[in-house]
Amino acid sequence: IKGKKRSVLVLEPPGSKIEAVIVYVTLPCFIPISLQKPAVEAIAKYLCPRFKAKMFVLYEDSFDIPQINSVEDWGHEMSSVIEALPFQGKFVFVDNSIGKAIPAIWKLESRLAACVIINPCAWFNEEFHGSPAHKGMVKSITASLQPY
Numbered sequence: 599i600k601g602k603k604r605s606v607l608v609l610e611p612p613g614s615k616i617e618a619v620i621v622y623v624t625l626p627c628f629i630p631i632s633l634q635k636p637a638v639e640a641i642a643k644y645l646c647p648r649f650k651a652k653m654f655v656l657y658e659d660s661f662d663i664p665q666i667n668s669v670e671d672w673g674h675e676m677s678s679v680i681e682a683l684p685f686q687g688k689f690v691f692v693d694n695s696i697g698k699a700i701p702a703i704w705k706l707e708s709r710l711a712a713c714v715i716i717n718p719c720a721w722f723n724e725e726f727h728g729s730p731a732h733k734g735m736v737k738s739i740t741a742s743l744q745p746y
Contacts, residue, residue, distance in 0.1 A: 599682050602662060606683070607635070607655035609642035618651040618711075619689040621680055623699050631657040651690075654683050669724045673701020680706060692716065 610616060620642075624634055634657075642653045661675050676699055688711040693699040696717065703713055726732050 599678055600662070604661070604679055604682075605657075605659035606679075607638070607657070608652065609639060609646060609655065610652040611647040611650070614647065614650045616650055616652045618649045619685045619687075620645065620651050620653040620692060621656065621683070621689050622653055622692040622694065623656045623676060623702075624694040625658060625696065625698060631659075652685070654680075654685075656680070669698060669727065670701055672698040673705055676702035677705040690714070 622638060622641075624631065624638070638653075638655055645651060646653055656676070656679060660679055661672075666672055666675055672695075676695075680702065688709050690711050691699075691703060691706065691713045693703065693713065694716040703710070
């Protein structure tokens, strides 16, 4: 995308004809992908064989983060990455991005078979992201994760 390679974790059942696609978007604002990966792999191990699904996991390295300055930029970046994935048609969107994927969900609405939004903390408006309070919250949570 724009001349840059993006990292994407791809999980699928061996030897199955793929009939469904799941796109799981996670941003490690609080929990790094290294800690999320075992849980995401367990979910894929359960879901993918049952639904003959391939799961694409998009995380921090999937996006050109230095070029993102707003929630709208996140929407454009995420939808661009998803549109570049090697599949056509409808898919299930799983959003674990603390609300940053909402604009992408609306952009991709016509392609969604379903959408699941995981929100373990809160909905933040655009003004909150990057504010001193947001930076303090991220710093505090990041410090608590240092042992991991």
